[in-house]
Amino acid sequence: MPPPSVPLQKLGFLTIGSFDGADPRGGHESTLRVIELGEQLGFDGAWLRHRHLQYGISSPVAVMAAATQRTSRIELGTAVIPLGWENPLRLAEDLATVDILSGGRINPGVSVGPPMRFAEVREALYPDTADVEDFTYERVKRLVGLIRGEPASSFQGTVGIEEFSDHVQPHAPGLADRIWYGAASPGSARWAGGQGLSLLTSSVLKAAGPDDTTDFATLQHAQIQTFRAEHPDGANARVSQGLVVIPTDTATPEQRAKYAAYVEARTPRTARPQGPANMLFAPDILGTSEQVAEALYAHAGFRDVNEVVFALPFGFDHADYVQILTDMATSLGPTLGWSPRK
Structure with a gap:
C-alpha cells in the first residue's frame, strides 16, 4: 500500500437518517445515537443529508439542534440544504441559533437549483410566486450576507418596549466562514471558489456529456483543481471529499454479505453518466x-484533500452503522494517518 503524501486531518461521516414512516421517532433517535457514537469515537464531524417528502431527514437544522444538546465537541454539518426550498432570511436565523447553541460547531452545506420534482411540489411550496422565484447562486449570496450581518431590515430601534435589530439575531460570529457549497459541476466549483466558500465534493458529479470520461476520480480531481484555482486561499482552500466507504474489519459474515449485495446492486450505475443531467x-x-485505504490512495480526488466525510450506506440497521463507524475510527482512519479527537 503506498504511503499517504499528507496524513488525513479530518474524518467525518454523513447519514441520511432513514426512518419508518409509521414510527419516525425510532429512526431519528437512531440518527442522534449515531452522532453521539461518532463523538465518542473521536470523529471530527457528523453531517446530515437532506430529503424532502421522503423517509430521511427533512429538517437537518432541527436534528442538529437536538444533537447540540447531546454532544459537546463534534462538528455538525449539512450536505446539503437545497436552498430552493428555503427562505434565506429564515434559514439564516435558524442556522445562527443552532450555531450559538452548539458553541460554534455548525458547518452549513448548501446548494442551489429548482427543488427536486418541482412540478409536483410547486403549488404547495410556492403557490403564488413559483414563476418568479430565483433559484440561482443569488440565494447563496443572500444567505451568506445575512449570516455575516448585512442588513435584513431598513429599521433599527425601539418601538414601545420592543427593540428591533436591522440584521439577523442572534449573530453567530464565524458562522459565515464555515459555509460550504455542494458542487457537482466544474462551473459550480469555479463559482464556489470565487466566492471564497469551502467545497463539498461527493460521490456524484456532473459529466460534460454522455461521451465524457467515465473515470470518476479524474473528474473529481479536475473539479477540485478548478475550485482552488479560483479561491482566494488557493491550494489551502478547504475541500472535503465524500465517498461511500464500507470497512468490514469487524463485520459478521451476514453483514459482509449484506454489504456486498448493496454494492453490487449500485455498481451498474457507475459505468456511464446517468440521466439527462449526465450525473x-x-x-x-x-x-x-x-x-479501502489502498483504493483511496489510488484515487486522484482523495489525493487532493486532507479531510473527508464518508457517506454511510442507505437503509442499514443501527448495528451495521455502529460496526462501520467503529471500524472507520479505530482501523481505517489510523491507516490513513488520522488520529481521533478527544
Whole structure:
C-alpha cells in the first residue's frame, strides 16, 4: 500500500437518517445515537443529508439542534440544504441559533437549483410566486450576507418596549466562514471558489456529456483543481471529499454479505453518466481497512484533500452503522494517518 503524501486531518461521516414512516421517532433517535457514537469515537464531524417528502431527514437544522444538546465537541454539518426550498432570511436565523447553541460547531452545506420534482411540489411550496422565484447562486449570496450581518431590515430601534435589530439575531460570529457549497459541476466549483466558500465534493458529479470520461476520480480531481484555482486561499482552500466507504474489519459474515449485495446492486450505475443531467456516480468502496485505504490512495480526488466525510450506506440497521463507524475510527482512519479527537 503506498504511503499517504499528507496524513488525513479530518474524518467525518454523513447519514441520511432513514426512518419508518409509521414510527419516525425510532429512526431519528437512531440518527442522534449515531452522532453521539461518532463523538465518542473521536470523529471530527457528523453531517446530515437532506430529503424532502421522503423517509430521511427533512429538517437537518432541527436534528442538529437536538444533537447540540447531546454532544459537546463534534462538528455538525449539512450536505446539503437545497436552498430552493428555503427562505434565506429564515434559514439564516435558524442556522445562527443552532450555531450559538452548539458553541460554534455548525458547518452549513448548501446548494442551489429548482427543488427536486418541482412540478409536483410547486403549488404547495410556492403557490403564488413559483414563476418568479430565483433559484440561482443569488440565494447563496443572500444567505451568506445575512449570516455575516448585512442588513435584513431598513429599521433599527425601539418601538414601545420592543427593540428591533436591522440584521439577523442572534449573530453567530464565524458562522459565515464555515459555509460550504455542494458542487457537482466544474462551473459550480469555479463559482464556489470565487466566492471564497469551502467545497463539498461527493460521490456524484456532473459529466460534460454522455461521451465524457467515465473515470470518476479524474473528474473529481479536475473539479477540485478548478475550485482552488479560483479561491482566494488557493491550494489551502478547504475541500472535503465524500465517498461511500464500507470497512468490514469487524463485520459478521451476514453483514459482509449484506454489504456486498448493496454494492453490487449500485455498481451498474457507475459505468456511464446517468440521466439527462449526465450525473456520474462513484463506485462504492468495500473491504478491509487496508483494502479501502489502498483504493483511496489510488484515487486522484482523495489525493487532493486532507479531510473527508464518508457517506454511510442507505437503509442499514443501527448495528451495521455502529460496526462501520467503529471500524472507520479505530482501523481505517489510523491507516490513513488520522488520529481521533478527544
